[in-house]
Amino acid sequence: MKAIEDQIKDNREQLDIETPPEDAWNEIRMGWKKEEKQPLNFQWWKVAAAVFFISTVGLIGYSISLNQEVEELASLGDISAEYRAIEAGYQVEISQLNSTLSIDELSKSDEYAWVMEEMRMLEEINKQYRADIGESADQELLVRALLDYYEKKIRLLKKLELEIKRQKNEETNTTDYSNI
Numbered sequence: 001m002k003a004i005e006d007q008i009k010d011n012r013e014q015l016d017i018e019t020p021p022e023d024a025w026n027e028i029r030m031g032w033k034k035e036e037k038q039p040l041n042f043q044w045w046k047v048a049a050a051v052f053f054i055s056t057v058g059l060i061g062y063s064i065s066l067n068q069e070v071e072e073l074a075s076l077g078d079i080s081a082e083y084r085a086i087e088a089g090y091q092v093e094i095s096q097l098n099s100t101l102s103i104d105e106l107s108k109s110d111e112y113a114w115v116m117e118e119m120r121m122l123e124e125i126n127k128q129y130r131a132d133i134g135e136s137a138d139q140e141l142l143v144r145a146l147l148d149y150y151e152k153k154i155r156l157l158k159k160l161e162l163e164i165k166r167q168k169n170e171e172t173n174t175t176d177y178s179n180i
Contacts, residue, residue, distance in 0.1 A: 076143060079143060091150075097158065
């Protein structure tokens with residue numbers, strides 16, 4: 001370390017020159033040219049990032065398509081034509097009850113929240129069973145469970161229909177005694 005200080009003190013006059021020698025600038029320019037070649041490594045990083053991004057988007061897309069397949073659940077008709085007809089009959093009856101009862105309007109009412117919760121739970125169980133159709137699960141057990149689902153849903157809707165009729169009858173049978 002002392003040798004460097006001595007060398008600086010001895011060559012102080014040459015180091016204090018206002019303009020550096022021409023060779024110094026040439027060496028600096030050569031250093032810049034070497035640095036300009038480094039972006040090639042940066043390009044590989046961009047390619048790696050693009051591959052990662054594309055593969056991530058692809059995996060997400062694939063995952064979404066799998067979820068949509070589960071959403072497009074299997075039906076009893078996938079097992080046999082006989083079950084397809086039975087299922088269609090249940091679906092027609094449920095559709096008629098839904099339109100008669102105006103389920104969309106009733107779902108907004110707190111008074112029937114218990115029924116809507118029961119129907120939501122039934123739908124979740126139904127989705128789970130439908131996802132199992134075609135797998136190695138016992139098909140007969142699945143058929144019974146899905147038929148049971150339809151029967152329970154119909155019973156629940158009919159119970160709701162009776163409750164609504166009962167409430168309407170009570171409203172019409174209530175007599176206003178204030179006029180007597």
